[in-house]
Amino acid sequence: MTAQTPVPAPHIPVLLDEVLSALRPIEGGVFVDGTFGAGGYTRALLGAGARTVIAIDRDPTAIAAGAALVTESGGRLKLVHGTFSELDAHAEASGHPAVDGVVLDIGVSSMQLDEAERGFSFRQDGPLDMRMSLDGPSAADVVNEMDGRDIALILKLYGEERQAGRIARAIVAARGTAPLTRTRDLVQVCEKVLGAKRFGEAHPATRTFQAIRIYVNRELDQLVEALAAAERLLPEGGRLAVVTFHSLEDRIVKRFVQDRSRTVAQGSRHLPEAMVPPATFRLIEKGAVEPSEAECARNPRARSARLRTAVRTAAAPRPVDGRALGLPDVELSDRRAGA
Template identity: 60%
Template sequence: MNRRRATPGMPDPTRTNREDAAAPHIPVLLDEVSDALKTEGGLAVDGTFGAGGYTRALMDRDPALRVVAIDRDPTAIAAGQPMVAASGGRLRLVSGRFGDLDALLADTGEGPADHVVLDIGVSSMQLDAPERGFSFRNDGPLDMRMGNDGPSAADLVNEADETVLADIIYHYGEERRSRAVARAIHEARRRGRIETTAQLAELVAGVVRVEPGSHIHPATRTFQGLRIAVNDELGELVRALHAAERVLRPGGRLAVVTFHSLEDRIVKQFFAARSGRSGQGSRHLPGTPVETVRSFSPVTKGPVLPGEAETARNPRARSAKLRAAQRTESAVPEPLTALTDLASLPEAARGGHRR
């Protein structure tokens, strides 16, 4: 999940820069997240456990805090068991998608929650494992699944319609040469399946050019788009925001850390609509009304950004943004349909048409 400065708001899932490649998994904006949540005992939900950085920090800072942590990655669940054993019963680790955090929390018999934290995107541990297929820094199978279920990136690349691939790469990867990339993939797979990260990276590099001196690999945006589509990351984020809204008690707080503009746009619009600060619709969705129910009040004024010391210490923090809000007494309103539309592909691609 390490990010680069070369393209504002744009992640670099390949982490080809040596400085990023050597960086350990360090949770970003850790102090700021802790301050925003303002824990004083009670129950916290860490919807994106990963290596347990936020969970560990919150529990160390507040000895009275209990945590239910969620992750869809079986390796993260397995790696977190020693932390569970050492927690004295304060930590429960649950396998599942953070978009289902309300149902998962109910299954534990816990709730309502006093705090929810979400750290969006792919983790350094996933990027560092070639067999997971998230990065082409080392060759590996073209997988990209955060869990072990559902179609892989190889399935998508080899079976999806060319138009669908172009839409995914353009809308989720923000790659301007998406049609050329999709066309190259379509032609290449006629000769045989594309099965590895190196195959795909080389193919994309043949049609996408980058500015001289740029540290961004030509395939960066294509890999991002495919990864988001394979894991339905934006859809999961929308569901998680609504799920957190349902589980938080009045006065409870939600903190969300994002790493690129697609994620941050969704979080920003969710908090704006739910705090009554947006009633005119989104400039990204002209003419679409946004419901104005004050179920949250802002904790942060705009995004909280990492300081120079943190970015020097942890390159992954460069593009991070934190937004936080506090649950009000308002009843849970209907889901924001505008956000679901914002997280979705154009109609032609939503059905995942196959050739």
């Protein structure tokens, strides 16, 4: 019997009902899907009566794959190849300086994970790439050219990897024999340091792949900039929905919506009351919304998802401090291998 290539699971948008409930898409409304991916949220917004959806993706393959939906929408979908950190500029260029809602689904898409040639997954062998936009330095450039101390810092801050130093030293030792060019090369280094995967535990390469992917794509910086762009774009009553999949992302979104919705100063009751800037958002839910057990059973990728939502007030947008939101303070030496 001939072995068959596994068929990737179909893309299922996470917390879709909850996102639609938060955004309240109205007949004739205009919405931004800052992370188009396979088009799950966009299709749902169009189906709920949105007059226009401006969908953004930095991945050219996602844009190409969305061409059929553009045709199907009858002109209601505007597909933009670009970064969601500039979502306000993309919306304005599309003729919409203000919109009714913004949805962001942060992180790597299931399509990217399922395509071995993109190099995002430690479960499939492929080129060590991980670039969402298909340009700029790749994951292979990071592990083969960066100083070991910088690699360790990336793994620690972006992957929260406790064994960052050991893994970085193992990467440097391995590349001294031959460059790491495949995902399996990096997986083998991680397994050499941490051991093989055990049943019921996360794969030993999980945090390393996450860290390098986030660094290569500037994902957390892009997220901070996207939140600021959404605040600039949304008018009073406009709605924001953000889905995250790991603690670094969720921490940034949580601190942003908490800071922007605060009306009382934090601090000691013994100190004079501090001035609090006018709140730019009002929380829809005080905490994060998590997927149900039924959704997790249908879609295992939903397990770590968190949704945070807010409604824009009339207050003027404010500058954003990424460090205060939890953006890691990464100061790399810019040393190169062998330098």
